[in-house]
Amino acid sequence: MTHRFKSFLFLLIAACCMACGEEKTGDSPYIERDGKVIYTGEKDNRVVVQLLSEPSGLHPTNGRGGSRAIVQSYLHQQLLRIDVKTGQLMPELAAALPEVSDDLLSYTFEIDPDARWDDGQPITAQDVLFSIKANVCWLTENFDLKPYLDFLESVSIDPENERRITLRMTERYIHNPYFTTNISLIDRRFFDPGGVLEGFSLAALRVKKAGTDPALKAWAAEFNDAKYAREVDMIRGISGPYRITQWLPDQQLVLSRKESYWGAGKPSYLHSHYPDQLIFRFIQDQSAVELEILQQQIDVSFQLGTLSYENLRQNPQVTDHYHLTIQEKDGITLIFLNNRPDGAHHQPIFNDLAVRKAIALLTPIDRIIDQYYLGHAVRSSSPVPPSSRDYHSGLPLIPFDVDAARKLLSSAGWADTDNDQV
Numbered sequence: 321m322t323h324r325f326k327s328f329l330f331l332l333i334a335a336c337c338m339a340c341g342e343e344k345t346g347d348s349p350y351i352e353r354d355g356k357v358i359y360t361g362e363k364d365n366r367v368v369v370q371l372l373s374e375p376s377g378l379h380p381t382n383g384r385g386g387s388r389a390i391v392q393s394y395l396h397q398q399l400l401r402i403d404v405k406t407g408q409l410m411p412e413l414a415a416a417l418p419e420v421s422d423d424l425l426s427y428t429f430e431i432d433p434d435a436r437w438d439d440g441q442p443i444t445a446q447d448v449l450f451s452i453k454a455n456v457c458w459l460t461e462n463f464d465l466k467p468y469l470d471f472l473e474s475v476s477i478d479p480e481n482e483r484r485i486t487l488r489m490t491e492r493y494i495h496n497p498y499f500t501t502n503i504s505l506i507d508r509r510f511f512d513p514g515g516v517l518e519g520f521s522l523a524a525l526r527v528k529k530a531g532t533d534p535a536l537k538a539w540a541a542e543f544n545d546a547k548y549a550r551e552v553d554m555i556r557g558i559s560g561p562y563r564i565t566q567w568l569p570d571q572q573l574v575l576s577r578k579e580s581y582w583g584a585g586k587p588s589y590l591h592s593h594y595p596d597q598l599i600f601r602f603i604q605d606q607s608a609v610e611l612e613i614l615q616q617q618i619d620v621s622f623q624l625g626t627l628s629y630e631n632l633r634q635n636p637q638v639t640d641h642y643h644l645t646i647q648e649k650d651g652i653t654l655i656f657l658n659n660r661p662d663g664a665h666h667q668p669i670f671n672d673l674a675v676r677k678a679i680a681l682l683t684p685i686d687r688i689i690d691q692y693y694l695g696h697a698v699r700s701s702s703p704v705p706p707s708s709r710d711y712h713s714g715l716p717l718i719p720f721d722v723d724a725a726r727k728l729l730s731s732a733g734w735a736d737t738d739n740d741q742v
Contacts, residue, residue: 372603373386374573375387396504399418427487456469474488606627678729
């Protein structure tokens with residue numbers, strides 16, 4: 321029982337577009353050039369983005385959450401990223417997509433020769449190896465990421481090329497090509513100045529008994545420290561185009577453009593960093609967000625509710641200044657049923673397949689989409705999003721069928737013995 325929903329994007333053109341010498345007409349601060357609206361007013365080159373929640377932390381490996389991922393995307397870089405336009409892999413720190421062995425187990429990368437840390441030192445394969453080791457180490461508190469590392473068997477660096485590295489997997493797995501999209505590269509000079517992890521192999525770092533090593537325990541205690549997640553001056557050793565310059569808890573987080581960013585001028589949009597500042601404001605109340613948009617205090621919102629979207633798109637005061645669009649989002653909403661209850665605190669209700677099927681038949685998904693999402697969602701037949709090449713479009717959708725559900729419940733032994741309609 322899944323449906324795929326859509327997110328809403330509001331972009332205030334005034335904050336994001338620069339004038340290019342054309343004459344504007346009348347009192348309007350906007351002009352049109354090549355089919356695009358260009359702002360010619362006097363707003364600062366800053367973009368204010370509304371987020372529903374504040375990141376719980378911005379540690380380079382430890383943490384989770386949508387807001388964290390959004391902010392991290394401007395601070396951190398990986399060898400590869402997923403192209404938001406096509407859903408395919410594209411290079412970021414890598415010079416190109418990897419060379420893949422015939423057995424589909426080895427992936428060889430070469431780092432972009434221009435890639436640099438903030439002090440101008442080159443990013444090398446040793447930084448890749450360290451970043452992987454920091455994530456693999458069982459003492460590192462990156463619990464959500466750990467399962468994705470299980471298929472990595474070994475890492476080898478080309479002795480004749482400091483930028484060339486090969487990752488070898490234990491077996492074929494659908495996630496293998498995307499492995500490096502989960503690993504943000506971090507500067508080993510900042511996070512391991514004593515070179516502690518150099519003395520441990522990947523295999524040794526995975527074994528819990530390695531945690532008895534005093535040096536490794538001390539390194540992990542320091543690496544996991546919350547200061548690397550919350551203190552502005554300690555969120556560094558990263559290669560992205562922006563850096564944090566202010567964090568006001570419960571209010572906003574400010575990223576400022578790095579003037580010496582290594583990727584400036586490269587053609588990929590991943591390296592674009594035009595705004596001088598990105599200001600993330602934490603506003604959860606949808607009425608407050610609507611008011612901020614009406615007052616043009618927010619430039620971008622892509623976490624707006626369906627009702628707010630419908631309200632705003634009918635307001636000329638909004639449509640004159642904002643570009644409103646519905647963007648499909650590869651997210652799903654599901655009902656999880658406990659198939660293996662403990663029998664004490666949770667009774668064995670859903671361990672019966674017939675009962676689970678009945679629940680599926682009794683869930684009015686089409687009505688939920690129509691009334692809750694106002695039609696801005698589509699049904700999916702599996703947790704795999706329809707935009708994925710792996711989506712099975714031939715799987716049938718489960719219908720809303722009360723009679724069929726009743727028969728299944730009856731076969732499973734459920735009956736209304738006291739006639740109370742339950």
